Amino acid sequence: MSDGVLAAIIAATATVLATLLQLKAQLAREVAARARSPNARGKSHLPRLVLGVMIVGAGVGGFALSQWVAEHRRAAQEVVTAELRARIEQMNRTESRLAGSYSEIESSVLRNIGLSGVVVTASVPPCKPAPPASSASFAASASGAADTGGTAAPSLLPSGCTEADASPVTLCATIPANATVDDVELYVRTADSDVPWNASRVMPGQESAQSRFAQQPVEMADTATAKQVCESFAQWSSEHGRVARVVVRYTL
Numbered sequence: 001m002s003d004g005v006l007a008a009i010i011a012a013t014a015t016v017l018a019t020l021l022q023l024k025a026q027l028a029r030e031v032a033a034r035a036r037s038p039n040a041r042g043k044s045h046l047p048r049l050v051l052g053v054m055i056v057g058a059g060v061g062g063f064a065l066s067q068w069v070a071e072h073r074r075a076a077q078e079v080v081t082a083e084l085r086a087r088i089e090q091m092n093r094t095e096s097r098l099a100g101s102y103s104e105i106e107s108s109v110l111r112n113i114g115l116s117g118v119v120v121t122a123s124v125p126p127c128k129p130a131p132p133a134s135s136a137s138f139a140a141s142a143s144g145a146a147d148t149g150g151t152a153a154p155s156l157l158p159s160g161c162t163e164a165d166a167s168p169v170t171l172c173a174t175i176p177a178n179a180t181v182d183d184v185e186l187y188v189r190t191a192d193s194d195v196p197w198n199a200s201r202v203m204p205g206q207e208s209a210q211s212r213f214a215q216q217p218v219e220m221a222d223t224a225t226a227k228q229v230c231e232s233f234a235q236w237s238s239e240h241g242r243v244a245r246v247v248v249r250y251t252l
Helices: 003-036 038-042 046-116 135-148
Strands: 118-124 169-176 180-190 211-213 218-221 226-235 242-251
Touching: 003 046, 046 242, 118 169, 118 226, 169 242, 180 211, 180 226, 211 242, 226 242
Parallel strands: none
Antiparallel strands: 118 242, 169 226, 180 242, 211 226, 218 226
16 A cells, blocks of 8 residues: 555545544433433434535535545656666667767778788798708718818708798788788888888789788688788798788778
8 A cells, every 4th residue: 555545545534533523422422411411302303414425425525535635645756766767768779879980980090900900920031941851961971072172062051941941831810800901011121120011012912121921812701791801921031030911901
């Protein structure tokens, strides 16, 4: 039971009790009057009728009051519910606008990154020459050459690396899955060089100081929203290490 209905019932009960007390007092006066005057029995019953009407009116009024309070509380709850719904709708609209703004900002940032280019670098150490085919045969040949006053056979002497000895590395740049690759710039320089990157650009498939990039980049899927653009690089210099650099530019 709500507080409003309970208050209305209490008010109606108090009214009924007050009326009953008044009725009791009136009855007591009538009894006393009849005791003093035998002819008082013929008096009008109007006071009793009035008191009965008051009791019924009090009950009806209490019930009506309780209904009014309940209706008032129901209307207040509906107003509060409507306000809450309006605020929730406003919050949803604000969230939608913020989500749209975030998407626009993210797209703008990705476009700027595409214009600047995604940079990937890798350091490749000097190539280590493969050992002779047979150290024992090389030692025997060198000993025989010393006995005859000659030199060891060139085929058995240690030599530098060749391109076949190089171990390629793969440089991959991650870009949006819906991006279109505009250009893949390739750069290479020695590990201890101070030459600007702009002066160290090479073409795909072009040999540069015992190093080479692959002829074509390879695109492969990475995630649902990203893909990778990869370039293979190999260097076979046994004297210097190399730093390879790949710059991938794209548009959305």
